[in-house]
Amino acid sequence: MSRSANRSGDGVRRAIETYFRLAPVTVPIYAVLTAVVVGSVVILAAGSNPIDAYAALFRGSFGSGAAVAKTMARSTPFIIASLAVAFGFKAGLFNIGAQGQLLMGALAAAWVGTWGWVAGVPSVIAIPMVLLAGLVGGLLYGGIPGVLKARTGAHEVIVTIMLNAIAARMAEWLINSRRPRILLDVTASVPHTTPIDAAARLPKLIPGTPLHVGFILAVLLCVVVWFVLQRTTVGFEIRTVGANPHAATYAGMSVSRTIILVLALSGALAGIAGAAEVAGGTTGYLTAGQFRNVGFDSIAIALLARANPFAVIPAAVLWGALLTGAGTMQLQAGVSSDLVFVVQALVILFVAADAIVRWVFRVRRPRDIDVTQDGAFAKGWGA
Known part of the structure; x- marks a missing residue:
């Protein structure tokens, strides 16, 4: 008993x-x-019916195969960019700069994809080159607040906010400038970059839809980040610094090095998000306002996911579904x-x-x- x-x-x-x-x-x-x-x-x-409104929202997001593909495509940059923010959270760092880092990655990808770097190169080489350009662009831009915080104590929130503004203005200049012409497609009626080479475009997962292999890349990056954080010595140091930097220092860990590493890698992830959108988009070019709120929304998604690399995926899909179904809700339910x-x-x-x-x-x-x-x-x- x-x-x-x-x-x-x-x-x-x-x-x-x-x-x-x-x-x-x-x-x-x-x-x-x-x-x-x-x-x-x-x-x-x-004065509207919420059931009708949410039903229309669902139909617009998941009501058909095409709607699901559109939702997944809309979610792709959110997954990668919010993963970048979540990675910073693990070290106790609030990376507000995902927007700017994403832009710098997209600009780098557009530059490599249009200035003859990938001309005549097969896709198996051209695509990694464009994605690598985005990674490097985001990494360098993310490393700036890392170095400033580690060496001078400058707060990463203030620094990254300022860097976002700089990136936005720089993007406008690089894309809109005619003299000197840097990235502008002079034949376009609306300013945008020259479309990247066809060999550098990410293939579509489902023909006739906007869903490209960037979605698979986003999921794989979540797995990689989880593995790094949970199964490597570097990940243990990152989590320790985030939990208690004083204890990390006492244990012989370099807090300054970890700060620089985390913010640089966080920027690299955001840069990949920008590059994947340029290479995977239906147009293959970049406009100045193309990523207006992706980086900022990714902060909210990372918070919703509680900085969990796997939880980022459903949180980002939810975000993408809301944005994708909004038009259908307005048309069908009048909301x-x-x-x-x-x-x-x-x-x-x-x-x-x-x-x-x-x-x-x-x-x-x-x-x-x-x-x-x-x-x-x-x-x-x-x-």
């Missing part, structure tokens, strides 16, 4: 431990559900597509202020529970 009771107690204990390990996953899910509910209230207040931005903002609000979600859904923090061999696991449970 006693053994049976002990086995029962062990089972309950394991269930509770599992529940609290899943709390970081359940809170973002609850945040999304809460945002949808609040969004429904907004739709009702506007303004701006509601999508309201829902996105609410998701981030509830993720950031997770105390609200935890209170509504009674989700406890892992540190509020104390699982012991004696079965006393209810610290704060009834509060």
